Amino acid sequence: MSAYRTLSSMHSLTRSVFAACALTLTLAAVPALADEYDATIKDIQSTMGGVPGFVKQFPKAGLPGAWAEVKAIELSDKTALPPKVKALISLAVAAQIPCNYCIWSDTQNAKRAGATDEEIQEAVTMAALTRHWSTIFNGMQIDFDTFKKEMGGE
Secondary structure: OOOOHHHHHHHHHHHHHHHHHHHHHHHHHHHHHHHHHHHHHHHHHHHHOOHHHHHHHHHOOHHHHHHHHHHHOOOOOOOOOHHHHHHHHHHHHHHHOHHHHHHHHHHHHHHOOOOOHHHHHHHHHHHHHHHHHHHHHHHHOOOOOEEEEEEEOO
């Protein structure tokens, strides 16, 4: 057998062994993934009083991490920003994206957190002003270093 064929056979065998190991590890992780997914669904049910349909459409492998992120930042009152401020920021961003789902949800969240209609309107207006001036600065290609100096920076 030539050295090339021997090397090629060894490479093929190595790939097969690697694939078998990867499959074994993947299959071993499936029950853990299912347990974590089920625990996440139960936590969402407990926290929200139900499990929205869109959550059930989210990839099972990603749901535990996505939910942990939402709970740790958006739903937690133990962060640097209070819930009302987070909801107003989220609403302002949603208005610019735009995301009708987010706008509706963030408006409800802001109101539940104590935001007034005036605060909601101002948050959305701030998003519009930021977008407006960003369009001007970028479109006119304003020099950034000059901008910083003129605005009291470096």
